[in-house]
Amino acid sequence: MSPAFVPEMYAIDFGTSNSLLAAANRNEVCAPIPLDERAQDPSVFRSILFYSDDGAWSFGAGALSDYIAQGLRGRFIRSIKRFLPVASFNDTRIGTRKVLLEELVGMFLREMRRRANAHFGCDVRRVMLGRPARFSDDDQADALAEARLRNAAAFAGFEDIHFCPEPLAAAYDFGTTKPGANTFLVADFGGGTSDYTVARLDPTRADALEVLGIGGVAQAGDAFDGALMRHGIAEHFGSRVRYQVPFGSNWLEMPAPLMERLCSPADICWLARGDVLEFLRGVRAGSANEEDKLHVDQLLVLIEDSLGFQIFEAIEQQKRELSSHESATFVFEYPGIDIREEMTRERFETASARVSSSILERLDRTLARAGLEASDIDRVCSTGGTAKVPVIKHGLEARFGAQKLQALSSFHAVIQGLAQRARLTLNQ
Numbered sequence: 218m219s220p221a222f223v224p225e226m227y228a229i230d231f232g233t234s235n236s237l238l239a240a241a242n243r244n245e246v247c248a249p250i251p252l253d254e255r256a257q258d259p260s261v262f263r264s265i266l267f268y269s270d271d272g273a274w275s276f277g278a279g280a281l282s283d284y285i286a287q288g289l290r291g292r293f294i295r296s297i298k299r300f301l302p303v304a305s306f307n308d309t310r311i312g313t314r315k316v317l318l319e320e321l322v323g324m325f326l327r328e329m330r331r332r333a334n335a336h337f338g339c340d341v342r343r344v345m346l347g348r349p350a351r352f353s354d355d356d357q358a359d360a361l362a363e364a365r366l367r368n369a370a371a372f373a374g375f376e377d378i379h380f381c382p383e384p385l386a387a388a389y390d391f392g393t394t395k396p397g398a399n400t401f402l403v404a405d406f407g408g409g410t411s412d413y414t415v416a417r418l419d420p421t422r423a424d425a426l427e428v429l430g431i432g433g434v435a436q437a438g439d440a441f442d443g444a445l446m447r448h449g450i451a452e453h454f455g456s457r458v459r460y461q462v463p464f465g466s467n468w469l470e471m472p473a474p475l476m477e478r479l480c481s482p483a484d485i486c487w488l489a490r491g492d493v494l495e496f497l498r499g500v501r502a503g504s505a506n507e508e509d510k511l512h513v514d515q516l517l518v519l520i521e522d523s524l525g526f527q528i529f530e531a532i533e534q535q536k537r538e539l540s541s542h543e544s545a546t547f548v549f550e551y552p553g554i555d556i557r558e559e560m561t562r563e564r565f566e567t568a569s570a571r572v573s574s575s576i577l578e579r580l581d582r583t584l585a586r587a588g589l590e591a592s593d594i595d596r597v598c599s600t601g602g603t604a605k606v607p608v609i610k611h612g613l614e615a616r617f618g619a620q621k622l623q624a625l626s627s628f629h630a631v632i633q634g635l636a637q638r639a640r641l642t643l644n645q
Contacts (some may be wrong), residue, residue, distance in 0.1 A: 222247055225643055226343040227375075228635035229334055230317030230383065231326065231366070233298045233408030233439065236262045237629070238333050240341070243643045246636035251631060252332050253277040260629075265526075266325055268292040270312050274635055276328045277372035281526070289523045296439065297321050299409045301362035302353040319365050323372025331371050343377040345639035347631055349410040350382045350433030380640055382431055383407075384414035387633030392600045400429075400589070401596040404580065404613065405631060406603035408438045411576045415587040416593070434579040437605045440572040443480040445560065448568035450532065450547060451476055453556045454516040460503040472501065479516075480533045485525035492620035494520065518553035527551075538564050540605045566608050576603075577612045591616040598623050600630045 224240035224247070237260055249261035255278035267280035275283045284293045287290055292311055300306045300318055308315040318515040320545060334340055350363035362382065371379045388403040393593045405412040412433035447456075456476045458467045475493070478484040487493070494517070501513040506526035519528060531549050539562050547558040567575070597617045603609060604624065 218315040223339060224333075224341050226345060226377075226639040227330065228345045228347075228632060228639045229326065229636060230347045230386075230632040231298060231322070232264055233296050233410075234264055234428065235408075236264050236270065236325070236329060237632040238262070239327050239632050239639075239641035240333065241345075241636045241643065243640065244639050246633075249632050250333060250336050252329060252336075253279070255279055255282065262329060264295065264298065264323065264325065266294040268294070272312060273386060274324065276325060284523075284526075291601060293523060293526055294321065294486075295526060297410065299439070299637035301365050302355070302360060302435075304358065319368040319495040322366065322369035322561045326369055326373035326375075335573035339464075342375055343379075343639075343643075345381055345635050345642060346370060347381045347383040347386055347635050348380050349407075349435075350384050350412040350414070350431045351410070351435065353435055359612040361483050379639075381635055381638045382414065383635075384412035384433065385416075385428060385431060386632075386638060387394045387598070387600055387630040388414040388416040388428070388634065389637055390630050390634035393476075399595055400593060402584075402594050402599060402617075403630075404597065404599045404604065406437050406576075406599065406601035406609065410435050411437045411579065411603065411638070413583040414579055415583060415589060419635070430583050430588065432577055432579050432583030432586060436572050436575045438533075438536075438601070439482050440570050441536055441603065441606060442482060442529055444572055445532050445536060445547075445565065446529075448558065448564070449558050450528075450562050451479055453512055453558065454479060454519060455497075455500070455509070455512040458500060458509040458512055459505045460500045460509070461505075462503055465503075468505065482525070485529075486523075488520045489515075489523070500601070500635075515554045515556070518551070518614050521577070522551070522553075524551065524554075535560060536606070537602075540607060562607065569608070573606075573608045573612065576609060580612075580616070594621065596623060597621050598630075600624070 223242060225231060225242040228239045228241060230237045236250060239249045240247045249260040252262040253259055262277045265280045267275045267284045269287055271281060284291060306318060306472060308317045316643060348363060367378055384403050384405045387405050391403060400417045403414045410433050414428060415430040417427045417429055455471050458471045461468060478487050497513060497517055497580045501510055504510045504513060528549060531547060534548045535545045544559060544561045549556045594617055597613060
């Protein structure tokens with residue numbers, strides 16, 4: 218990047234867990250810029266928001282530190298990208314008013330734009346936004362998600378808004394820097410979606426990328442985390458509790474829909490609703506034994522002290538350990554909660570079989586849509602933490618052979634490709 222670089226368009230990779238921003242003009246692109254001084258990698262801006270009791274918003278690593286500094290009080294929001302295709306989720310109450318989903322996403326994008334403008338000393342109103350290959354398998358939900366993301370970008374102050382599928386951006390970044398692999402697959406495993414692009418380069422033109430097939434599924438890292446919660450940890454929060462209602466004689470079980478909310482990093486905050494807490498206190502009163510009461514007590518502490526983020530951070534750590542070890546112990550200690558749960562890799566893979574099967578089945582479908590066999594692929598490029606989950610890694614190796622696999626930068630592959638797409642768009 219030249220010293221006199223002036224951006225004309227931002228490239229934004231808005232992710233379920235992390236977000237990044239780069240920039241382009243007609244002649245060149247810049248690397249992802251530092252958006253968050255408090256982050257270990259300042260270019261990685263965690264996709265979290267916090268609204269304090271005194272009405273102040275904070276974002277990224279600052280949101281997490283403010284949330285902890287204020288005693289876990291206030292509204293802590295994560296994984297909002299996951300709700301974009303969900304038609305039933307229109308708004309949520311923040312403080313004294315309802316805030317539309319597009320506003321929440323828009324506030325986060327606006328903060329990214331504000332920090333980028335301060336970094337470059339200019340006001341940029343054009344953007345190339347990444348989007349999953351599929352927000353949802355349902356076409357209407359997929360279209361709704363893109364429309365909401367467009368509205369959020371407009372809320373953030375962008376006026377000229379373009380989209381590029383995230384796996385295509387990663388494929389473009391790889392293809393323009395590794396011209397030796399003429400036909401290749403990019404597998405982008407994020408927090409909320411697993412996306413694939415099959416592409417081919419014209420060896421006579423380094424910038425000629427022919428897209429042969431794009432596919433994706435709304436299953437990825439968060440779904441694996443949910444499987445660990447569902448099949449290992451949820452019982453410590455009452456998933457197997459039996460109870461009776463007042464004056465009732467039948468023994469009931471904890472409602473499955475409620476437990477499914479517990480198993481979602483994005484949905485766990487829903488449990489803090491007043492009617493849910495009242496229901497859980499009734500479950501505790503009618504529980505079959507003291508152990509069941511203890512488990513409901515732990516669930517109430519989890520909800521009332523807003524520990525959803527911390528519990529899933531601990532689950533994420535266990536998942537990482539299971540990627541390199543045959544077993545890992547989940548440990549969570551907090552006043553009123555004391556959990557130790559051993560998980561073997563074999564048990565984890567059984568528990569998450571539906572997730573991994575869905576991810577790998579969509580890969581096979583993407584190849585078929587491209588009219589190719591696995592043997593036709595010269596190189597497979599994977600990005601995202603879920604690529605390290607053994608069942609996914611082994612699934613790729615079984616299809617393509619370990620010698621064809623290449624890991625891309627977990628965070629930077631997509632954003633660098635988006636910046637290149639932005640430059641090309643400016644020159645059209």
